[in-house]
Amino acid sequence: MLCLRVIDGYIPKPQIAAKIGAMTLAACLWVLPMTAKADVTLTFGTYAADKPTETVRKYRPFLSFLAERMSEELGEPVIIKMKIAKEYEAGIEQLANGVVDFARFGPASYVHVVNKNSDVQMVAMESKKGGKRFKGVIVVHADSDIQSLEQLRGHSFAFGNELSTIGRYLAQAELLDAGVGSGDLQDFSYLGRHDLVGEAVGAGRFSAGALKESTYKKLVAKGVPIRVLATFDNVTKPWLAGADVPPNIVAAMRRVMLSSENEDIVQQIAKNGFLEGSDSDYDLVRSAMEKSQLF
Structure with a gap:
C-alpha cells in the first residue's frame, strides 16, 4: 500500500494537508522519531513468468533507479x-485490490485486471525498437x-x-486459425512458466509448446534442442498503477519512464525504453482471448 511517514508524531496543519491532497486519502500514517522528511513508499508487484x-x-536495479528519479x-x-506473486491470478488480484501500488503485467493480465477494476491506471508501455509489438513463438x-x-x-x-498472453491466448488463437482445436490434440497441459514449456519440448515430453521469443533464445543458448515452428505478434507489456495511487505519483512515474535521458539500467527491463500507452493498444489481445474460448 502507499504510505506517508509522519515525523515525531506531527500531524500537518490544514493548509499543508491540503497541499498533500489526494495522497493522504490513500496513505497509512506512522511515527518516526528521526528524519524530518516525508517518504513515499510504493509496493511494486509482478508475477514470476520465469524463476x-x-x-x-531482473527488477531490483531498475526499481532502485525509478525510486531515485521519482524522489527528484x-x-x-x-x-x-x-x-512477487507465484501465479498470474494472484498478481492480478493484488493490483486490482490495491495490495500493490504498481505493476508490470503481460497484455492478457492487463485485460483481466481492467475487467476487475476499471480504474487501474496506465503508466506507460514498453517499447520494442520504437514500436509496441514483439514476437511469441511456437516451438518443436x-x-x-x-x-x-x-x-x-x-x-x-x-x-x-x-492466463498467459503468449503461453495460452495467442497460441490457442494461432492453432485455431490453423484448424487445430483441443479435440485435435493428443494431449495438452499448462506448465506455468515459459522456460518450463521450452525445456519440456526439448526433453521430448511434448511435441510443441508456446513461449516468448526471448526465453526461446535463452534456452537455445543453453543448449536446449528446440526450433521455431511459427511466430505471432504480441503487444508489449504495460506498466500500471492501482486505482488509489494519487495522480501526482503516477505522473512522476510516467515522466521518469518516458524520459529520453534514462540511463542504460532501463534497458534491463525495457530494451528500447517506454512509450505512451492506451487501452486500445490491447484490442489485438482481447480478440485472441475471445477466440481462445473456442479452443
Missing part, C-alpha cells in the same frame, strides 16, 4: 518494495519432423500459464 530468483534479479521529481524520498524439438501448425493434429502441446 522467482530471476525475476528479483517529487522532492521527497521514494522507497519501492517488491512483492530440433529433430522434429513437424513443419506446420496443421501437422500438430494428433500430437501433444505445452502451454504456459492459463
